[in-house]
Amino acid sequence: MSNPDSFINEVTEELRRDRMVGYLRRYGWIAVLAVLLIVGGAAWNEWRKASERASAQAFGDAVLTALENDASADRIQALSQIDATGPQQGVLALLSAGELFESDRAAALAALRTASEDTALTDSYRQLAALKYVIAGGSEIPLAERESLLAGLGQPGQPFRPLALEQTALLQLEQGNTERSIEILTDLLSQSDVSDALRRRATQLIIALGGDPAAN
Structure with a gap:
């Protein structure tokens, strides 16, 4: 490589370094800020989780202490x-x-x-x-209030739907609607999210009302 070419390359590299230093001076704070945000965010997240755990434990301890009263x-x-x-x-x-x-x-x-x-x-x-x-x-x-509450609780996807359906069947029985009560209980037995205890209660009630639990 000739001397002129070598000189040009050195000048080019020097310009690149100068430009890079200029960029760092002008925009380097952004990178520093990004690092601080990442580190600070992780630290805050860990602090929040620890705080929530401590709060939950303190609440549980307070409840247990309260329930220990005679x-x-x-x-x-x-x-x-x-x-x-x-x-x-x-x-x-x-x-x-x-x-x-x-x-x-x-x-x-x-x-x-x-x-x-x-x-x-x-x-x-x-x-x-x-x-x-x-x-x-x-x-x-009031009967109307119970019917309204149970109708909402008995909708598909609700967490206490099986228990709400059991209460709905009992409400129908209270009004003398035996056949409707049996229908609700029979439908209840066909569902998969019914506990063993509830399944036994529903089966026993269907039999007591003269129905057939196997008719679902």
Whole structure:
């Protein structure tokens, strides 16, 4: 390679280095910021997970401590003093309602109804509260209200559908609609997401009503 060519190459490389240094000076902060964001984001995510675990453990410990009280009134008082947010409020509402049944049935039903309508809670907690409200309230709750709640809970895909269908069958039986009750129970037995205990109850009731459990 001739000297002129060598000189030109050296100048070209020097220009490239100068240009690269210029780019780094001008835009290098972007790369640094990106690295900081990645590292900071990962650290924040780990902190959030650890914080959530600690919060859940603290909530569980507080609930267990509250339930260790001997008297129902003391348990209710202790539960009411636990700080809770989101789904945890649903857990406390259901636990408190269970305790209230021993001393104040009306208050327990009111607590369940309130929980079933609380949009701050997850659907599963609201539906569980509604189902417990219907089962515990029985004839104390207007027939139309029970029918409306069970119709929603018994829709396909709902988490407590089998139990809601069982209650719907009992509601039909309460109104003297024996054949309709048998139809609902027979349909219930044909579904795959039915627990063994519920399947036994449905079978026994069909037989008691004069139906044939194998007719599904």
